[in-house]
Amino acid sequence: MERSRAELIGIYLNDHLAGATAGTALAQRAARGQEGADQTTLQRLAGEIDADRRTLLEIMALLGVPVRHYKTAAAWLGERAGRLKPNGRLRTRSPLSSLEELELLRLGVDGKAAGWRTLRELAARDPRLSVPWLDELLARARDQADQLEHLRVRAAAHLFGPDTEPDTRPETEPDTAPD
DSSP states (O other): OOOOHHHHHHHHHHHHHHHHHHHHHHHHHHHHTOOHHHHHHHHHHHHHHHHHHHHHHHHHHHTTOOOOHHHHHHHHHHHHHHTTSOOSOSSSOOTTHHHHHHHHHHHHHHHHHHHHHHHHHHHTTOTTSOHHHHHHHHHHHHHHHHHHHHHHHHHHHHHHSTTTOOOOSOOOOOOOOOO
């Protein structure tokens, strides 16, 4: 059975809403796992990610797209279940937790930006959507991605940098075979 354009947009936006629901919960958890300036940055980003989720709900209402609560509930539960993955620790955070959370958040923000770009294309044919509004959301997503990448690189350097473990691999001689 062929689906109508409106049905496809509804499925698409509900899938993005599910991702935004999981992303909001992940951002809040990531912020709680940090300290100092990184925690402040992640708390601000978590607030922005939640605001973007609410904006998506506004857009869905503008387009007459009903919220499929089973999808958001499944995403919320999936984010919670993701916390149960084996990470070498039973009740505490793994040293990898922050890095993995930042990577997942970065992927989520990239997905959100793709959704805003798709809606921007739709806005060219649908007067209910505002191109400048979507451009603003895209700019915010780019800024969020840049900040998350900065935090991610710093977390990776801290985790795997020279202060963690010395390199115990044996040195090898360079290949000096004659030409």
